[in-house]
Amino acid sequence: xxxxxxxxxxxxxxxxxxxxxxxxxxxxxxxxxxxxxxxxxxxxxxxxxxxxxxxxxxxxxxxxxxxxxxxxxxxxxxxxxxxxxxxxxxxxxxxxxxxxxxxxxxxxxxxxxxxxxxxxxxxxxxxxxxxxxxxxxxxxxxxxxxxxxxxxxxxxxxxxxxxxxxxxxxxxxxxxxxxxxxxxxxxxxxxxxxxxxxxxxxxxxxxxxxxxxxxxxxxxxxxxxxxxxxxxxxxxxxxxxxxxxxxxxxxxxxxxxxxxxxxxxxxxxxxxxxxxxxxxxxxxxxxxxxxxxxxxxxxxxxxxxxxxxxxxxxxxxxxxxxxxxxxxxxxxxxxxxxxxxxxxxxxxxxxxxxxxxxxxxxxxxxxxxxxxxxxxxxxxxxxxxxxxxxxxxxxxxxxxxxxxxxxxxxxxxxxxxxxxxxxxxxxxxxxxxxxxxxxxxxxxxxxxxxxxxxxxxxxxxxxxxxxxxxxxxxxxxxxxxxxxxxxxxxxxxxxxxxxxxxxxxxxxxxxxxxxxxxxxxxxxxxxxxxxxxxxxxxxxxxxxxxxxxxxxxxxxxxxxxxxxxxxxxxxxxxxxxxxxxxxxx
Amino acid sequence: xxxxxxxxxxxxxxxxxxxxxxxxxxxxxxxxxxxxxxxxxxxxxxxxxxxxxxxxxxxxxxxxxxxxxxxxxxxxxxxxxxxxxxxxxxxxxxxxxxxxxxxxxxxxxxxxxxxxxxxxxxxxxxxxxxxxxxxxxxxxxxxxxxxxxxxxxxxxxxxxxxxxxxxxxxxxxxxxxxxxxxxxxxxxxxxxxxxxxxxxxxxxxxxxxxxxxxxxxxxxxxxxxxxxxxxxxxxxxxxxxxxxxxxxxxxxxxxxxxxxxxxxxxxxxxxxxxxxxxxxxxxxxxxxxxxxxxxxxxxxxxxxxxxxxxxxxxxxxxxxxxxxxxxxxxxxxxxxxxxxxxxxxxxxxxxx
Numbered sequence: 001x002x003x004x005x006x007x008x009x010x011x012x013x014x015x016x017x018x019x020x021x022x023x024x025x026x027x028x029x030x031x032x033x034x035x036x037x038x039x040x041x042x043x044x045x046x047x048x049x050x051x052x053x054x055x056x057x058x059x060x061x062x063x064x065x066x067x068x069x070x071x072x073x074x075x076x077x078x079x080x081x082x083x084x085x086x087x088x089x090x091x092x093x094x095x096x097x098x099x100x101x102x103x104x105x106x107x108x109x110x111x112x113x114x115x116x117x118x119x120x121x122x123x124x125x126x127x128x129x130x131x132x133x134x135x136x137x138x139x140x141x142x143x144x145x146x147x148x149x150x151x152x153x154x155x156x157x158x159x160x161x162x163x164x165x166x167x168x169x170x171x172x173x174x175x176x177x178x179x180x181x182x183x184x185x186x187x188x189x190x191x192x193x194x195x196x197x198x199x200x201x202x203x204x205x206x207x208x209x210x211x212x213x214x215x216x217x218x219x220x221x222x223x224x225x226x227x228x229x230x231x232x233x234x235x236x237x238x239x240x241x242x243x244x245x246x247x248x249x250x251x252x253x254x255x256x257x258x259x260x261x262x263x264x265x266x267x268x269x270x271x272x273x274x275x276x277x278x279x280x281x282x283x284x285x286x287x288x289x290x291x292x293x294x295x296x297x298x299x300x301x302x303x304x305x306x307x308x309x310x311x312x313x314x315x316x317x318x319x320x321x322x323x324x325x326x327x328x329x330x331x332x333x334x335x336x337x338x339x340x341x342x343x344x345x346x347x348x349x350x351x352x353x354x355x356x357x358x359x360x361x362x363x364x365x366x367x368x369x370x371x372x373x374x375x376x377x378x379x380x381x382x383x384x385x386x387x388x389x390x391x392x393x394x395x396x397x398x399x400x401x402x403x404x405x406x407x408x409x410x411x412x413x414x415x416x417x418x419x420x421x422x423x424x425x426x427x428x429x430x431x432x433x434x435x436x437x438x439x440x441x442x443x444x445x446x447x448x449x450x451x452x453x454x455x456x457x458x459x460x461x462x463x464x465x466x467x468x469x470x471x472x473x474x475x476x477x478x479x480x481x482x483x484x485x486x487x488x489x490x491x492x493x494x495x496x497x498x499x500x501x502x503x504x505x506x507x508x509x510x511x512x513x514x515x516x517x518x519x520x521x522x523x524x525x526x527x528x529x530x531x532x533x534x535x536x537x538x539x540x541x542x543x544x545x546x547x548x549x550x551x552x553x554x555x556x557x558x559x560x561x562x563x564x565x566x567x568x569x570x571x572x573x574x575x576x577x578x579x580x581x582x583x584x585x
Numbered sequence: 586x587x588x589x590x591x592x593x594x595x596x597x598x599x600x601x602x603x604x605x606x607x608x609x610x611x612x613x614x615x616x617x618x619x620x621x622x623x624x625x626x627x628x629x630x631x632x633x634x635x636x637x638x639x640x641x642x643x644x645x646x647x648x649x650x651x652x653x654x655x656x657x658x659x660x661x662x663x664x665x666x667x668x669x670x671x672x673x674x675x676x677x678x679x680x681x682x683x684x685x686x687x688x689x690x691x692x693x694x695x696x697x698x699x700x701x702x703x704x705x706x707x708x709x710x711x712x713x714x715x716x717x718x719x720x721x722x723x724x725x726x727x728x729x730x731x732x733x734x735x736x737x738x739x740x741x742x743x744x745x746x747x748x749x750x751x752x753x754x755x756x757x758x759x760x761x762x763x764x765x766x767x768x769x770x771x772x773x774x775x776x777x778x779x780x781x782x783x784x785x786x787x788x789x790x791x792x793x794x795x796x797x798x799x800x801x802x803x804x805x806x807x808x809x810x811x812x813x814x815x816x817x818x819x820x821x822x823x824x825x826x827x828x829x830x831x832x833x834x835x836x837x838x839x840x841x842x843x844x845x846x847x848x849x850x851x852x853x854x855x856x857x858x859x860x861x862x863x864x865x866x867x868x869x870x871x872x873x874x875x876x877x878x879x880x881x882x883x884x885x886x887x888x889x890x891x892x893x894x895x896x897x898x899x900x901x902x903x904x905x906x907x908x909x910x911x912x913x914x915x916x917x918x919x920x921x922x923x924x925x926x927x928x929x930x931x932x933x934x935x936x937x
Contacts, residue, residue: 047852048872141636350800350819354735358886366908416909
């Protein structure tokens with residue numbers, strides 16, 4: 001659709017990250033919305049400023065300098081809407097990820113059912129679960145009251161009971177929550193989000209609304225086995241804004257500039273992935289991964305159904321120590337193609353966590369950062385995959401079939417070589433079947449997610465404008481064989497009629513030389529009952545593919561990747577894989 | 586580019602807020618001089634509650650239990666005082682489990698708060714109270730030396746600073762930890778041995794300030810009873826020269842060591858403060874400044890960390906590092922007059 005038929009409006013999307021605040025400018029160019037420029041500045045949400053507007057203002061000043069367009073006025077702040085002489089901007093939206101995680105106590109009935117719903121909900125934003133209450137928890141009411149008054153969570157998420165289901169057990173837990181909340185100073189009282197049995201809503205309101213900041217959402221599990229997370233997710237996003245508003249100054253101005261179109265970066269990231277899932281192949285899902293300094297976000301969506309997981313304290317900057325602490329040094333080291341002592345690796349990672357903006361000086365330091373990124377994504381994927389729809393693709397702990405997979409984050413976009421982001425995403429996510437790995441090279445995804453709420457046409461047109469860099473089409477056959485066994489025959493038919501065939505051996509990583517942007521037709525014939533997503537094990541099929549910066553990658557290393565107990569063997573294998581993919585840079 | 590300022594100052598103005606998250610009773614007044622152990626504010630920070638099921642205790646229904654209550658919310662009780670009852674043939678009663686107060690009573694239950702000693706928030710540093718934050722605490726100001734670290738094990742103390750050698754270049758080893766350091770806050774170049782941390786606890790020292798430490802000692806350092814602050818980072822390098830000079834020159838003086846955990850969002854850094862009397866009125870240090878020629882900087886990453894030098898010039902445009910990463914560099918002259926090129930991102934400003 002051409003924008004001439006709608007009221008064209010310029011848009012700025014501000015993203016307040018943990019270290020950098022970025023202002024993305026979108027406008028109509030030749031009748032279509034395009035990303036125009038970005039301005040950035042250090043984030044000022046925390047000490048010593050405690051006011052987000054300083055960082056926003058500086059990033060907009062840089063944007064003014066780059067674009068030559070006046071956006072700020074000393075008198076009025078950001079000029080909204082734009083003036084007839086092209087000053088200012090029509091719409092502003094904002095996303096935010098900076099800040100310490102929100103402390104959460106989850107409450108449910110059964111550990112594997114409602115409590116799991118509460119955890120899933122908590123993990124859709126930047127939270128840290130500090131305690132849990134359920135029927136399996138044998139603490140007395142007094143112990144629970146003491147726990148809540150001592151830990152003083154920012155938020156209590158209460159789930160439990162299908163509609164018309166259990167109520168008595170939940171009411172007994174609610175008593176402890178109400179009493180503890182009452183005992184706290186008003187300013188310390190937690191937000192409470194009730195998303196359990198809807199029959200209890202009136203009792204919850206009458207018991208808790210006067211002594212807490214209560215929000216009620218539709219039952220997260222209205223019937224057994226069906227999770228309905230989106231209404232509660234909307235409420236938790238509102239709570240996120242309220243908590244941040246208390247911690248950082250300037251958010252009132254941001255809310256006024258954006259007319260309330262302000263959300264967490266994770267929620268916006270999830271929204272744009274959901275948006276893409278409605279646009280791309282409906283039979284496959286769309287996956288997005290954003291790896292930041294402090295946190296990692298994984299968002300998957302199937303036909304508009306979104307699964308979002310946020311992992312605060314798991315990143316490649318301030319969150320890099322969290323990657324060791326949540327995993328182990330060995331799990332990081334297994335990705336490295338060079339030999340370094342445990343102490344060198346550990347020291348570097350902890351230094352990076354206290355100096356998150358520092359850059360790697362040499363190849364050894366860079367390899368540590370790449371390995372941290374891979375393990376952060378691997379951890380996030382292992383935690384998330386079990387919650388994804390089972391009927392599509394590999395199942396178990398393997399990623400279902402997805403198309404495309406989009407990576408975002410400075411470690412990916414600023415990596416020195418194009419094979420670095422490909423290798424991080426390929427090893428960390430371990431996709432299956434046929435997919436495309438793409439890079440959000442300008443870091444637009446959260447901004448586009450926020451914009452989609454007010455101007456979906458802009459999101460569509462910017463996505464269609466080749467904003468994502470195609471790293472490569474990936475073919476990852478599923479199955480088991482002895483290393484060296486031929487498991488796939490690929491015939492590549494070029495548009496000019498030329499063609500070639502390759503036999504792929506199990507355990508290998510190979511690249512088919514297809515130029516960036518070149519359209520080819522692939523005929524995939526799996527052998528030995530391997531599955532390439534053509535309808536089942538051993539099934540052949542044709543796929544149209546486009547060459548990425550690394551052509552077409554055939555990852556026949558097996559799923560999940562297996563590692564040796566001998567670190568030297570792993571190192572040599574990583575070295576060999578690296579050689580393969582670096583040849584085509 | 587704007588850089589964070591690493592606070593290592595021989596003499597600066599220092600202003601710190603000491604507050605509790607809950608309302609309490611402030612014990613100091615404006616312009617009062619305080620020492621580190623002086624209590625600023627007291628409050629019942631950690632209450633202990635007991636939910637008494639009166640109905641069950643009296644074996645009656647909740648409505649009847651409410652009728653049998655002898656106490657109301659807000660009443661102070663001592664251990665054994667009757668809260669509800671008597672009822673029945675055996676004159677059943679529910680008594681106060683310990684000294685405390687009835688906080689809520691009704692529907693057959695009583696929420697009872699057991700008396701606990703108030704939490705006392707100490708000043709933690711020498712200085713003058715310059716402002717009172719009603720019911721919460723106070724602002725303390727002082728002049729003196731300030732050394733900011735990058736990692737702390739969450740503990741605080743106050744005591745005499747004792748360097749373990751004439752410079753802080755070397756590794757701290759067990760043999761150095763003699764009885765002469767008992768009760769002192771000792772300083773050294775770096776530490777890589779768990780035996781050293783254990784031995785320091787046995788002496789016992791009152792605190793430990795290190796230039797750097799092997800990261801594999803972090804779990805053990807967190808368990809130590811005494812505060813540990815790391816000034817520069819995780820490696821095996823001597824302490825930076827600016828911090829070393831301050832600690833050597835202030836030998837035998839009192840240092841307030843707050844080895845709190847790093848929280849850059851809240852602006853909480855581990856730090857050591859040595860208050861000094863001075864007639865000069867230094868400004869409060871700035872938190873961030875622009876990297877430019879003439880600025881004194883400390884290198885925070887790589888083999889040259891934590892050397893201090895001066896920026897000769899910012900090299901225009903981006904350069905490619907050995908890692909392949911493209912970034913802007915500064916030409917820096919180190920203390921030994923050698924010149925080196927360092928990414929701007931790997932520098933922090935230092936105004937010692």
